[in-house]
Amino acid sequence: MRLLLTTDTHLPKRARQLPAPLLAELPRADVVFHAGDWVDTATLDLFEEHSRRLIGVYGNNDGPELRARLPEVAYADLGGLRFGAVHETGPAQGREARCAARFPDLDVLVFGHSHIPWDTTAPGGLRLLNPGSPTDRRRQPYCTYMTATVADGRLTDVELHRLPPR
Template sequence: MTPEALRLLLLADTHVPRRARDLPDAVWSAVDAADVVVHAGDWVDIALLDALEARSTRLVACYGNNDGPALRSRLPLVAHAELGGLRVGVVHETGQAAGREARCDAAHPGLDLLVFGHSHIPWDSTTPAGMRLLNPGSPTDRRRQPTCTYVTATASGGRLGDVVLHRLPVR
């Protein structure tokens, strides 16, 4: 990692306190280590938004389909940011897996990276236009996945690097 690289933490579908009372300790440690926390919606409770805003250096986030009026009043449907020279978008839903890349190119032109959630299924692909699509899964609700997950990465000089899917121990 170059000295100017931003350390990113990608989260989605935390569902606190519906699916878990809090984020796992490993995720809070990742929050503390990150320069930017990116959250792709389905917070459920505004208390987690408040906690992440208080604890993280920078937060880029959107709301999800399970987020009520209090969260929707503070978060956009789609968030945009420039992170380490990358044009980043954050959205909760991108629709079904089939055709996702073409749909995202049409719906989110000009982005280098689109972070999304909703499915709780980790996803990493690149669209025909060259946009990277990342879904970090869920750190609290694995659903049909073997483990709960989140993603860390770096951004520097307009490039995404060091993308790692972290698998949490099953509780």
């Protein structure tokens, strides 16, 4: 099962459109995660239209229309793993322990907010993944997103993709 992970698209504030490489990945993925800060409903509509299965949450920059359509936290069982998605996880310091305590039943947590890619494993085994942002790199050298594979109850092939400069 192929996964696409993204967050913090911030359209149309940070970019006028999504990068072509990210758009091309949508129909290729069996499951697409978006960890919030869509900013406009048109982006959610586009993801719903082009994704086989979408797991999304709202972020701190998402208004009432998006909050009416998306949960704050989403959960899914995929290929023998328990996934969760949330926008904010707090400061980097202490993140692993904090998330492991908040989400004790998960194997993988997809999150956003910082626009900074993150891939760590908490004590106890919770994998924490932040794909960065495809439209707003902030203090990072590149805009990014992630792909991964779920097979036989394992998460493999986690890859951070750098997008070309705009």
